[in-house]
Amino acid sequence: MTMIHEHDFGTPASKKSEQVNLEIDGKSVTVPAQTSIMRAASMAGINIPKLCSTDSLKAFGSCRLCVIQVDGRNGTPSSCTTPVADGMKVVTQSEKLDRLRKGVMELYLSDHPAECATGDECEVHVVAKKIGISESRYAATSTHLDLAKDESNPYFTFDSTECIVCNRCVRACDEVQGTFALTIENRGFEARVSSSGTSFIDSECVSCGACVQACPTGALTEKTLLTIGAPTSSVITTCAYCGVGCSFKAEMRGDELVRMVPLKDGGANEGHSCVKGRFAFGYATHSDRITKPMIRNAITDSWKEVSWEEAISFAATGLKKIQSESGRNAIGGITSSRCTNEEVFVVQKMVRAAFANNNVDTCARVCHSPTGYGLGQAFGTSAGTQDFESVEHSDVIMLIGANPTTAHPVFASRMKKALRRGAQLIVVDPRVIALVRTPGVVAAHHLQLMPGTNVAVINALAHVIVTEGLAKRDFIDARCEEKSFKEWEAFISLPENSPEVLEASSRVPAEQIRKAARLFASVRNGSIYYGLGVTEHSQGSTMVMGIANLAMVTGNIGRKGVGVNPLRGQNNVQGSCDMGSFPHELPGYRHISNADTRKIFDDKWGVTLDAEPGMRIPNMFDAAIAGNYRGLYVQGEDIAQSDPNTSHVHAALRAMDMVIVQDLFLNETAKFAHVFLPGTSFLEKDGTFTNAERRINRVRPVMKSATGKSEYEVTCDLATAMGYPMSYGSGAEIMDEIAATTPTFAGVSFKKLDEVGSLQWPCNEANPEGTPTMHLETFMRGLGQFNRTPYVATDEKATRKFPLLLTTGRVLSQYNVGAQTRRTANNIWHTEDILDLHESDAQLRGVADGSWVKLSSRVGETIMRARITDEVPAGVVYTTFHFPESGANVITTDFSDWATNCPEYKVTAVEITPSAQGPGSMVETHIDGDVQLASIIRMVNQIAANFPVTDAPEVKVAHHIVQFWTPVMIERLHKDVDKSLLSPIAQKALEVMLVTK
């Protein structure tokens, strides 16, 4: 393997289409107008010496090494800052220029170490050699060679003695990352790079690594480069943290990973990174990693290391025994959004073909399932409509329930770039997130709503647009269903949807809503970005449809700069959904009831698939407690920590007879497992991840599998042991099967991906190079569908006993349940989950900043440290769920989205009391009664409440239940439910189901 070298053209590419002809050193060159002379020369193979310029940053013109001469012009301008002009004749080499460059380099060398710790990483010495000078004539009595190193950051060193004050780090922090943490202190000779007067660790620095990437010398260097040494080979792969899906060069020295360097050519990140992807990969080789399979008969036994054969046989025997005793539907599997498309595809295939049922679900259930449902209804497909680059063309960006600077940092940097360029921002969030006001960014409007009132706000915004005549009629007439629009228009125009009426629920001043709506409707390109603050609600699906309505009514679909853009949480949440992980859908979002689709798989797999939907994750838990769901295969997901109402989840897991966990670590779920199958980190995988913009990126093995097997092999072995032989020679073979069975992936293969870098699905005969922007001329479903979105308040309400509303989120340095990031030096920033509350709520309860508090809800209680802040309004508290000790999900309830059962993580009624003791005293409440029946009743009533009463809702409710529920649940609904507990519409729906069956 060799090192991958990305050429540096010195200045960014010009976006002009007009071409300019010029001559450089006698060579004729044609480049886009506004291209710098430096870049034009570089494109022609003439590399002008430079130190302060790099093609990720705007030209700066400080090093003065790139001077050139232009025929007919005075002086020796810098080629990085001088644009090309038609007919220009440029000379890059002459005696005069040579003298100037040597003179400048002599100055550099007079204040630079004779030898640098990083060797050829230091461009000063490389360029000096190139221009033929090795030492300086100056006596140089004053230098900066005695300055101290700043080693405070866990991942990189700042050695000011090697710094040449080229400002590349400062500019990268400003232009690329948008944090403005670095500056130059003092002026003249004393001008030095500074993390704003303090150490790096105490500064505003977010450790994204952009400065390290930009530094041409050893001044900013990865510590691993100094401890391990210079890399000798590199592999291009994809980050395994969030849904941005950044491309990296993994740079290796022998078998050791030296560093992850963001790839300039990476479609998602274009050379940028965040602290997690850039630096937090140490978990992959952490000593906690389990690399041998383990089994035990009971969860109270200790683990026993066994061979792969024994582990697989033990698991298969257990699962078969359950099926023989309790029927084939008594087992199932959960796929992981952390794993590759290929690994996920194989797990769902195992469940459908080897387990012979559709009890497969994915952790997307608990995050973006409402996106799948809502966008599927409105547009006909379950995905964001744009690529990330699109945001740079937006005039107004509406950001709802997402906090990209912490959860999607690399995309946030792109967004901030657009905002600094002049785009306006509307933030819809209960919290004062960073983007409300941060260096270079001030939101035009912050609609600070109460948790749980998203639909009230989106309806009010749409109400203003429709009733004030701001709807884009041309777009609607051409692209949307007339009937659905007319119905929706009548619905949304009702006074009950006015901002004035809804203000009582949302607490957003009506006038602010009106102004924000007018702003959004007034610009050419308005885009909507949203996160889990939209989906993780009892009306998550309604809200997604409300967002789709708003985009359509303002004509913001089908071109750059617009669109509906879910910011996906996990690296492969898009992919795991695409791969048929849902119990009602086969790969490519095709319903299991469709015989034509089933036939494709029946033929390919040689089985007869069950036509009925299987169980969702919460259904599995309910059924487990009820005793008729007994075996579970969990691929890379820590449901015991991440799923809501921890007591309920633990009870369900305890009730099962065969829990198989495939993971890197003995996570919380493994405490309830009987078989542990060690997994592989992303550095060992061979496959693909699909990011939030539908971009399929290659994941290439950087190192050998620590377990000796790839994960899909293990899954295949289990399927084979269950009696259904499965085997693949490579990840590429699995992708070929995906492409052969799934029309939106028809044109995808590893070979094609290796050629083009990445592809955005749909990628098929019609779009052989993929689809950056969807729904260009028509929607996937033909005409766009407006859906009526009545606001139904959640049942999770603040009460006298639980008067505060808890909402949850993430911090930058930790990732979800922290399984990876807690095993890296990222802990230096965040070592525990903290409860944020408003001063007035704190005073009322005698809570001091930094003190322990007990947080309790109707389902449980836990203890964590309090932070008093005005980032949350009075009445709202906030925390994260990165640490198992604090167990934030002990508090969250099993309320969920009416359409998809996505948990309502974002709203929990709680109370806070001061606590004398620290954590470790997590309390779980006891569960009794028929949990499954109780959920069935709640779910059916909730579905009934969410269909507008004017429109034969019982038929729609009936249809919804048949489409998504398992036959067992439908049977219990008919047989066991006391009908008087059902709402009138739910009762009628039951009758419809009986009649139509």
Next chain:
Amino acid sequence: MKIYVPGDSAAISVGADAVAVAIASKVGSSTIIRNGSRGALWLEPMVEVETDKGRVAYGPVSVEDIDSLVAADFMHGGAHKLSLGESEKIEWLASQDRVTFKRVGIIDPLSLADYEAHGGLVGLRRAISMSTSGIVEEVTESGVRGRGGAGFPAGIKWKTVADAVSDQKYICCNADEGDSGTFADRMLIEGDPYTLIEGMTIAAIAVGATEGIVYLRSEYPYAIKTLQKAIDIAHAFGWLGSSVLGSKHAFELKIRVGAGSYVCGEETAMLESIEGKRGVVRAKPPLPALEGLFGKPTVINNVLTLSTIPAVMADGAAAYKARGVGRSLGTQVFQLAGNTKRGGIVEKPFGISIEEVVNGYGGGTLSGAPIRAVQVGGPLGAYFGTDKFETSLDYESMLAAGGMLGHGGIVVFDDSVDLAQQARFAMAFCALESCGKCTPCRLGSTRGVETIDLIIQGVKVDENKKLLLDLCEVMTDGSLCAMGGLTPMPVKSAMINFPEDFTGEVSRR
């Protein structure tokens, strides 16, 4: 009856406030006007009284002189040992050709009536009556060039801004007068602020700008105060605001006070500073005329440039360009300082010689010792010996002589000056004031100081002189802006014109 006691900073620094208080205690304060200084600084505090035959001057007046002045009935022009006769007939002043400074020292700086009575607002009213392109043409035709130092024709700069298409344009006045030995911007703002406001208003109308900013150095507290009052009065008068003197043009004017950095007098660093950023030079292109303040088309002119415009517009281009020589048309406001007997403002058409200014107006050194050198054009200007005193003070002749006119400052040195130390000072000044962006200036200035020190100490003198000249080339041709680019001028001119100071011998004399 009116008594004029200058409120100019220079006059105050030699006791004008105390003199004003002392006079007020004798005759009451109502009759005292705090005018600007007429520029004969060696006569300050110069007290004038209005008499039947015009204004009569006394100076320099100290508090101790007041009793005897009263006794001599100075209030009616009585004879006194400090009597200078009729102000208008003081030869030093009468022989000048005041265009830009025509009202400075004469009028009450904040009296609009006084301003109009002395020809104020005539240029603006004429401009309002013209087409905007007509104004630009008139300014171009007059030949007015930038007084900040570069001498770029104002009309051409204005035309670039006028032709740029933008939702917002700005007029920025560079009043960061940081050159040692210069003080004309300050004196004009303190003595005749409306002239600057009028010039900026005309510029705004001509290019289609609606906002103006005066970047004024913090070291000029009196100028800041006077200009702010003048802006407020102009606003109340209906001159500034949404409708300039009732026209369709809008113009708002603000002051932005600098924070003590020399390089912020460089136009792009000034823009950064106005935008609230560190005062660091920008690379050009883009030209500020197209992408200036906040990225919008911006006229940047010096105080003297803008303050000359009202006269050009009032009297016409032809009257203005009748003065001067070659391509240096009109008058230049020279500022004579340093070791000079009669320092102050000398406004004369371009083309006057160094000799006429330094010995004619200046009358030799204050110390009485022979003149050895003058530095023309601020701290980055060249040092000339008396052999170059016949050089004509205009842009082209100064360039040909290896120097520059700069902002028109002339500093006089007697024969005690050591030019090697002055060369060192130039590098040290650059090291202190460099913004630190480009390498030649950031590192070169410090290396320059070190190298000159070695020459002074007699260490490897020839090698170090060669190294210094090499460094001068790198700084001149390699620096990003004029700060680093011009620092070698005083150094090289000192080395060339005074080689005997660079021999490395301990004492030349």
